[in-house]
Amino acid sequence: MEPIQISAVQEKINKFANKTVYIHLETTNGAYASHFNEGFFSAGAYIRNAQVNYEHGKIIGDGPFRVGLKLAIGWIYAEGLTHFEEDDLGRLLLAGHGYDGKLAVALEISETPFE
Numbered sequence: 001m002e003p004i005q006i007s008a009v010q011e012k013i014n015k016f017a018n019k020t021v022y023i024h025l026e027t028t029n030g031a032y033a034s035h036f037n038e039g040f041f042s043a044g045a046y047i048r049n050a051q052v053n054y055e056h057g058k059i060i061g062d063g064p065f066r067v068g069l070k071l072a073i074g075w076i077y078a079e080g081l082t083h084f085e086e087d088d089l090g091r092l093l094l095a096g097h098g099y100d101g102k103l104a105v106a107l108e109i110s111e112t113p114f115e
Helices: 006-016
Strands: 020-028 044-053 056-060 065-071 074-081 083-086 092-097 103-110
Touching: 006 056, 006 065, 006 083, 006 092, 006 103, 020 074, 044 065, 074 103
Parallel strands: none
Antiparallel strands: 020 044, 020 103, 056 065, 065 074, 074 092, 083 092, 092 103
16 A cells, blocks of 8 residues: 555546445444453444445545545545555555554445455
């Protein structure tokens, strides 16, 4: 993965607009950390292979970045993104890594289901 370049990511987001795609969206602040520190409040969200068709998408910010995907009846939104890549299957993979280098958020878009 490489640091986000807004123009490159926006181009890839546009490529998937108005198509049926699969979304992987995941957030975590260390869901397993509470095991080691009872005072630590952990939270996270996970969705995989949600089939959607978004009208348009936009990446904004100065870094970390935010991506919003406009659906006919709502939004998909991810914040804290720092890195991206388009893999050899043509999937757009976006990740947000915290100051410690650990994954905090992932947003992935694919024309085929994630395995």
